[in-house]
Amino acid sequence: MSDTLALLGGSKVINFELNRYNSLGPEEVEAAKKVVESGNLSQFLGCWDPDFYGGPKVQEFEMNCREYFNVKHAITVNSWTSGLIAAIGAIGIEPGDEIIVSPWTMSASATAILHWNAIPVFADIEPNTYCIDPVSIEKNISPYTKAIMVVDIFGQSANMEEINRIAKKHNLKVINDTAQSPGSLYKGKYTGTLGDIGGYSLNYHKHIHTGEGGILVTNDDELAERMQLIRNHAEAVVKDKGVTNLTNMVGYNFRLGEIECAIGIEQLKKLDSKIKSRIHAAERLRNGLKGLSGLKLPEIRSGATHVYYIFPMEIDEKVTGVSKNRIYEALVAEGVSDISLQYANLHLLPMYQKKIAYGSKGFPWTSDICKREVDYSKGICPVAEGLNDSTYLGYEMCVREFPDEHVDLVIRAFQKVWNHLNLLK
Template identity: 30%
Template sequence: MQKLAIQGGKPSRDISSNPWPKWPVWGKEEETALIEVLNSGVWSYNGPKEVEFNKLFAEYTGTKYSLCTVNGTITMQLALEALGIGVGDEVIVPGLTWQATAATVIDVNATPILVDVLEDTWCIDPAAIEKAITPKTKAIIPVHLYGAFADMDAIMDIAKKHNLYVIEDCAHKHGGEWKGKKAGSIGDVGSFSYQLSKHLTAGEGGSMTTNNADLAEKLDALRNVGRRPEGDSLIGADKGIGDYGDDGNFIQSGNFRITEFQAAILIEGLKRLPEQNATRDANGEYLNELLKELPGISPLKRDERETKKAYFNFAFRYDKSEFKNLPIEKFRAALEAEIGIIVDACYEPLNNCSLYVPHTKPARHKLNETYWEGVNPKRFSLPVCERIFEKESVCLHHKVLMGTKADMDLIVSAIQKIYNQSDELMS
């Protein structure tokens, strides 16, 4: 029996001779586009590349409007502002997500209400949403997490029943589909991130999508210092919808625009995205079928209503009882040593997250004692989130899914190798 890599044996994959596919992916097309922007002298502010990408991404997501911003955090903040959410309002957020999902709610002086997730998808639990609704509730932010899709049928039914807004956090779901509808086209606003790790990236950046003309105009103004839509910045919108000020300005705001360099990269990346998503989907489906056969390993559920998959990282659940009670930290370390890529836990639950700490900023967030207590994340109980983070989650970068079926076989054989020698790791 081959010795485990973490114990000095030969790894299952020698990345010096057999590296994983690179990320980000770029080529001559990006180089040409960036030089074109450089030579044009138009480096920002509703330039032709940004206008083109907005049009392409709206078409891709099946929405009427798409608008770029500086990142996928500001997208949610501006969505909340455009929907009129603020002081005295509550927004329901899953407890298992990147901290920005909740932090943006605080940034508009509303209160995030953290609820638990489903153990088989790690996405927000519709039953927990129902229980959390109060007369102050104004919106739900479902997060399509890692490879899974939030149950948008149940969420939209709840929203309709209680007259709530829905902001889809699609930072992990560019190109995913629910019953034939793209992520970001189902709720009132879709929020996308183009941060470096995302499967459509320009290093940083974000997009807001919507089918509502009035919302689109507000979002466009909010990202552009409050100005009314200018030129072609809002493709297809009827100008002059709503009245948020005199002709000189539309609404108070700041500068959240991206650059033409980012837009140029996004145009080329969007051309590759469908094929990349298809490759990751095929490999993810193949890998999940193999993982089902391993003791102690459970793939995340793929809902039959999810008609197109889009992976941000590849995640699965681990049961240490099948591995001689090998702690998950040791399992992750052993797998990382075998396959030569970082093996991590999921996000920290927001009720005990080192990055989500509103009480470190009293000058900004302590509006009054009631609000101060309301934004204390530790007041929420999230047992499923905590169990997933502490005992079950295993996450790999999505670039592992951009290889071959032989690469998927290698991951499975590495897990099997650890299983066979878990007693040795315990000792």
């Protein structure tokens, strides 16, 4: 292998595509086959009936999730976006209410708030973990705040002890968006189970998946019932079920099918082993990169574990003397794929900059339901913005399998680039 940087004409460290991550095996094939052969692909009925709760595989998967996450209720949905919509509706949100959310997350965390004509208010993130910052949460609480959307980003929990203290002080509900962090722990409990409602994504590039799907978890009986109703045509069910609180009882078809749940049953059995493998790869990567000057490696919160959906790093250009963009180009040239220079800053999306969502007239922000002017200008989340502008470099571990020899190739590519930083200036 040539020692010359590939960017400057040398050969790549990695000259083949690393294996894509695949958590599926013959167990899932057999489970799906049995469902297909049964002819019962879904058993939900959108009325008050024993089948309101779905078929045998739906109920078995939900039971297994309850046992795994040690919660009273687990509710499957056809996507985690659907799960967030159901969770926000279930807490009784009113049009114009405000929910505080991180900007450093997938867009659905905030659009699920807008779905109910509530107002997203963005709080900044912690500089070391990239989770929502409790200090910024408290600064953004207004008389109209009703809930906190906590995003447990990249594979570890937010500071739930402090966030729950703030929520209790201000009488706020807490929803955990733990899409990227299933199976991680916070002070001995599963991340996503410490708020009023939490949940996990079963999208195809998560630790375990059913193609698309999600799992809601809660220990609150009433919230569980309301999420089940929103999942399955609430408006047609409430009368016969005897539900009298009609707030947000606008129902949908957010139901997950029997095939997906059969796959989910097998996938859940693998979650611990998949997490163990991911942690092993991440720690090997950490050990190989820890001596590179100007490269900040991921920090793990005290009392928490990290399951590494993404391996987030930062580049200090003052130390390296080279821009993160130039380093990125050199790494990509060496065959290091699946790295990114930016993550989300939702408040800077056109929807929030223009304040146009429903229709063309600025609803809900320009309507009477919005009780104050909410600021989405650049500068309100300096930590999140600064990461994208100057320092962030994310390695998307969720995309690949990582046997030791492939991790070592990634390490060699980083080391090669760092050994030639002087040529990139």
